[in-house]
Amino acid sequence: MRQDFLETKSRKEVEALLAEFAPVSVGTVDFSEACWRVLAQDLVSAEDLPVGSRSSMDGYALSARDSFGASESNPAYLECIRTIEVNRFPDFSLASGECAWIPTGGFLPQGADSVVMVEYTDRLGGGTIEVRQSVAPGENVMAKGEDAAAGQVVLRAGTRLRPQEVGLLAALGIVSVPVYRRPKVAILSTGDELVPVEEKPAPGQIRDVNSYTVAALVEEAGGEAVHCGLVKDDREALTEAVARALEDHDAVVLSGGSSKGTGDVTIEALEAIPGAEILVHGIRLSPGKPTILARIGDKPVLGLPGQAGSAQVVMAVLGQPLMRRLAGDGRAFDESVRSWRRARLARNVGSRQGREDYVRVRLELHKGDLPLAHPVMGKSGLLRTLLQSDGLLRIPEEAEGVREGAEVDIWIL
């Protein structure tokens, strides 16, 4: 089998090919629907945020200069001239020696540059406030424009919007958000033995599994999965099904029959579509070697191995980054967007040099130490191995394995 590897590609090479596909087109969504979508344009703030300086504490707004040198033993005394309300912009100014009560969130009046916390003050008679702490200019203040300055780019195109970015949109009143469309992805499963999940399999048949796991992984990565049914292991049927799916979808993900001949049928079927170019036929990945990538027009067709376990690993390793790329995500191939967990390997794991291995592992929590990562063995056609796994251990191409006790990063599935 060694010689097969000569024509196969590394994961990095495949990622570079995936990165050449362009993001899908752009639309707008209401900002309440914007969470986890990808911004399609740089967003510029139309206003300062905060629009004026605000207090981050309950206390007295003052000019810091008036507190200089104040201490427990040597307080300063200021005149409290007003009470600021949290929902009113103060319409007065402080002169030297004056202060004003300010609640958390309240806007500072003219003449104030800082706030002394109420804990360091006392209200004496006749509006006099004893201040027992020296504050610095800006202390306990959220400065005008500190979150965003008017005219400034506050979020870049390609940013996936988290709850905190949604909060920024809210604060700035950006109710209509330019985002990339969710890529519409056609899911096809091939295999003469497959029946839809609703049917009772006849002897020799099995229910289609990959369509549903692949769809779930497409959706998790921000795509919109569209089930386009089962296709027989037949070149013409497959050519027709893929060509039709390409008409109104942004990408096609096939999970193929896994037997030796099936890959060739898929290749031939794809080549028969005008404008098709086979970019990848075989990857130095285990599981996942018989993966296929084609470009047809400007759209990607990803052919996954038929084995359920292999299909899921390839979807996670390459299919999900492709979905994120199509969705315009600036961090589509950035591994830090994935969830990782540091662990200690529970036993030696061997690996063949010249391919990247993904070993399924189960994590066992250990008080006071890293979790233990136990390799889950079993054939990649089984569902059990992924069901019992918490994540994947990656072993690089050049490594021959990883020793028991090694600290490893587990990619959580």
Added chain:
Amino acid sequence: MRQDFLETKSRKEVEALLAEFAPVSVGTVDFSEACWRVLAQDLVSAEDLPVGSRSSMDGYALSARDSFGASESNPAYLECIRTIEVNRFPDFSLASGECAWIPTGGFLPQGADSVVMVEYTDRLGGGTIEVRQSVAPGENVMAKGEDAAAGQVVLRAGTRLRPQEVGLLAALGIVSVPVYRRPKVAILSTGDELVPVEEKPAPGQIRDVNSYTVAALVEEAGGEAVHCGLVKDDREALTEAVARALEDHDAVVLSGGSSKGTGDVTIEALEAIPGAEILVHGIRLSPGKPTILARIGDKPVLGLPGQAGSAQVVMAVLGQPLMRRLAGDGRAFDESVRSWRRARLARNVGSRQGREDYVRVRLELHKGDLPLAHPVMGKSGLLRTLLQSDGLLRIPEEAEGVREGAEVDIWIL
């Protein structure tokens, strides 16, 4: 302020209180909608999966005994009597000395217990197969029932269904899945200074941020967020709004004005609702100390601090586990469901003993070493600190800080 801590609770104590709320009621969803939902009943397999033993390779099905001792220099010779098709259950048996061609995924005939890979065989004339490897019983075979045995519990109630569990449902033909309803969560923001995001704030007013970030965090944790509007900082208005929200929601999340007096108004407002019990008023958490938890009837009301940064941290630390608990998730408080990343702290971080600190950090990737975690400083009323952060560093109550260079686990937001 120290004395306040006497009546406050630790995070662990609050988690124990949250765990006492019962999950919401149960429904069913079509399995195509089941991903990331929580299973409400144990699922028992009605059939063996696989329903018979299947090959995990292309090769020849045989009785392992017939290959014993076979090697490159000393092959065994078997008679290939049939070709198994991937979609037909073989209707014949193998006798001793016989084998049958089998594709990956094909079912083994009676009399076969293993498969020899095609790479270790040669087809000689007249149907004779040269076998150059000795195989063990079960080799290259996915055994009948290996994924699931008929009558066995295959998934437990409380399991959150990942793509691989959806695959198992598909394989077993379980199209209608008993799951917990998504908890319906009323989101209320209080504060005289707040205006809805669609409005232009008058001087002194600001747009409501927390409703939207909190809603996004509720949805991320599996809840259904329902915006119930803005409420004035007024005891009666708040009592009425919460009481009304409790009528047709499973929980209420309030994010309060952050000034000193507001917490008391919230407490009084909640206490005025019949059946209310204040469980928590203050948590040894920073940010997040002024958090409130009440039980009204059997429903939780969570009062978050008003500062945007504090509200998000408390939602992540306690609000999301509560949502998962209400959604029936058996791992609601299990920290391993969160995304963590091992990193090296870029500088000393101090912390006051007696409270659990959550320090926002930005991660900087470092080739060949752990990422560097840079603390992001800034007031918790600012949005910027969370926008610039990749995650949170937790410093336990008993610690006084963490030293520069320490290996730490960063909780990715």
